[in-house]
Amino acid sequence: QSALTQPASVSGSPGQSVTISCTGSSSDIGAYTYVSWYQQHPGKAPTLLISDVSRRRTGASYRFSGFKTGNTASLTIAGLQADDEADYYCSSYTGSNTWAFGGGTKVTVL
Amino acid sequence: QEQLVESGGGVVQPGGSLRLSCKTSGFTFSLYGIHWVRQAPGKGPEWAAFIGHAGGEKTYAESVKGRFTVSRDNSDDTAYLQMNSLRVEDTAVYYCAKLTSWGGSWPWGQGTRVIVSA
Numbered sequence: 001q002s003a004l005t006q007p008a009s010v011s012g013s014p015g016q017s018v019t020i021s022c023t024g025s026s027s028d029i030g031a032y033t034y035v036s037w038y039q040q041h042p043g044k045a046p047t048l049l050i051s052d053v054s055r056r057r058t059g060a061s062y063r064f065s066g067f068k069t070g071n072t073a074s075l076t077i078a079g080l081q082a083d084d085e086a087d088y089y090c091s092s093y094t095g096s097n098t099w100a101f102g103g104g105t106k107v108t109v110l
Numbered sequence: 111q112e113q114l115v116e117s118g119g120g121v122v123q124p125g126g127s128l129r130l131s132c133k134t135s136g137f138t139f140s141l142y143g144i145h146w147v148r149q150a151p152g153k154g155p156e157w158a159a160f161i162g163h164a165g166g167e168k169t170y171a172e173s174v175k176g177r178f179t180v181s182r183d184n185s186d187d188t189a190y191l192q193m194n195s196l197r198v199e200d201t202a203v204y205y206c207a208k209l210t211s212w213g214g215s216w217p218w219g220q221g222t223r224v225i226v227s228a
Contacts, residue, residue, distance in 0.1 A: 032213075033213070034212070034213025034214075035213070036213060036214035036215070038155070040155075045205055045218040045219065045220060045221055046155060046205075046218055047216075047218075048210075048214045048215060048216035048217075050214070051210060051212040051213050051214025051216075052212035052213055052214070055212050055214075057214070057216060087154070089154055089155055091155075091157075091214075091215075093213055096169065097160050097162070097167055097169040098157070098160070098169050098171070099145070099157040099160070100157060101147075101154055101155045101156060101157060102154065103154050104154035
């Protein structure tokens with residue numbers, strides 16, 4: 001299975017927007033639309049934010065949006081809030097019913 | 111509401127075995143594939159295994175292939191992960207999650223902790 005690369009950390013002030021990238025390859029992100037994003041607070045299970053590149057889960061905040069260009073997917077958090085401080089993980093289908101996760105990005109609200 | 115509850119974790123010696131269960135409710139279990147995802151301490155999630163809705167499709171990460179076996183009982187709305195030949199590096203919280211129509215996994219269970227230690 002492939003590895004997806006994310007920046008270790010991003011930060012922003014309340015109200016700002018931040019974007020997290022997730023770089024894969026032509027065998028995963030570049031080949032499929034099954035790209036998802038998860039938020040994880042300490043000690044909790046991951047929560048699905050986005051699937052199918054840009055489809056927001058019912059109940060997820062409208063401030064989260066996803067898109068993909070080539071082999072790179074991105075998650076944007078608009079209007080950063082204190083509760084957005086968490087770890088974020090991308091995930092992609094990698095073919096033949098296998099999946100991969102990114103290494104994770106810690107978002108800090110300054 | 112849709113819910114998944116894992117159980118069966120614990121402390122086991124290297125080379126030992128454990129069987130994890132994932133009891134579900136709130137959705138038609140037989141229509142959905144189930145993932146097993148693990149998360150080692152301080153690390154990100156790692157996809158471990160998948161079983162299709164009817165149980166015919168089973169796939170595994172290279173790190174667990176040949177040692178872990180996924181199964182399901184659609185009459186009992188439960189999925190299982192049989193873990194054999196456990197290694198220290200298998201120490202993690204193990205989650206089960208429902209595969210949605212759009213490729214994401216939701217919801218997830220609360221996780222069950224597996225510690226492999228001598």
